[in-house]
Amino acid sequence: MKNILFFGDSLTAGYGLPAADSFPAQIQQKLDAAGLQYRALNYGVSGETSAGGRQRLPSVLARQAPDIFVLALGANDGLRGIAVRETVANLRYILTEVRRQFPQAQLVLAGLEFPFDLGPLGVPGLARYAQEFAGLFRSLAEAEGIAFVPSLLAGVLGRPQLNLPDRVHPNAAGQRLLAANVWTVLEPLLQVAA
Numbered sequence: 001m002k003n004i005l006f007f008g009d010s011l012t013a014g015y016g017l018p019a020a021d022s023f024p025a026q027i028q029q030k031l032d033a034a035g036l037q038y039r040a041l042n043y044g045v046s047g048e049t050s051a052g053g054r055q056r057l058p059s060v061l062a063r064q065a066p067d068i069f070v071l072a073l074g075a076n077d078g079l080r081g082i083a084v085r086e087t088v089a090n091l092r093y094i095l096t097e098v099r100r101q102f103p104q105a106q107l108v109l110a111g112l113e114f115p116f117d118l119g120p121l122g123v124p125g126l127a128r129y130a131q132e133f134a135g136l137f138r139s140l141a142e143a144e145g146i147a148f149v150p151s152l153l154a155g156v157l158g159r160p161q162l163n164l165p166d167r168v169h170p171n172a173a174g175q176r177l178l179a180a181n182v183w184t185v186l187e188p189l190l191q192v193a194a
Contacts, residue, residue: 002038003064004031004186007053007094008072008110011152012044014175016164021172026179027186036190038067049076050090057094061101068189069098070182072110072152078133088136095144106189107146110182111137113157149185152178 006012006024014022024042031038043060045052053073071094077087095107113134141148153170155177156162162174170178 002067004038004040004068004070005060005064005066006040006042006044006070006072007057007060008044008070009048009053009076010044010046010169011075011112011178012042012072013046014042014044015046015169017172017175021175023170023175023178023182026176027183030179030183030187031190034190038190044072047076048073049080049082050074050087050094051077051082054090054093057097061098066098066102066105068106068108068186069102070108070110070186071095072112072149074133074137075112078112078130081129084129084132084136087133088140091136091140092144095140095146107144108149108182108185108189109137109141109144109146110149110152111141112152147185147189149182152181154181 004027012022012024014025019025019042022042022044024040028040031040041064045056048056050073071091073091074087091109095109098105098107113130138148138150156170156174160167162170162177164171
């Protein structure tokens with residue numbers, strides 16, 4: 001069995017839902033249905049920032065060797081207004097460290113954007129920050145030459161019927177869409193790695 005590590009925050013963990021509803025569990029169902037010998041391992045921790053992920057990474061890599069590593073961190077950085085350059089530095093460190101320890105592992109970065117429109121809040125610079133934040137993921141994926149999920153939350157963002165009452169975290173139906181968004185990028189990699 002090969003390992004796919006999903007390293008993220010509450011979006012990966014499946015906040016507020018049974019574990020079987022998280023998008024990594026949904027990916028496991030797709031893997032099983034396709035007869036692919038992979039284990040989807042969910043290393044999502046609610047509330048985690050990119051800095052927290054950077055600190056947690058060594059213990060995760062000591063436990064599991066990734067054949068594919070899917071990085072989906074940064075949403076909490078954005079919500080806390082952490083400087084984009086800090087988020088980029090932390091995400092780059094995580095990718096570099098996985099590549100250093102497991103040079104054969106394929107890397108995937110999931111793009112994120114704010115779960116709500118910051119413009120109407122009227123805080124100067126907030127809309128520009130949101131734009132820079134959303135752009136950092138594609139730039140980093142291109143610079144690192146890795147696979148890229150353009151938007152983890154595509155089709156879910158801003159749709160109340162696909163989110164929990166907090167309107168930030170996807171419900172079970174929303175998690176299925178997250179799985180579909182990731183699967184579009186992941187599936188071709190599985191054919192290469194098989």
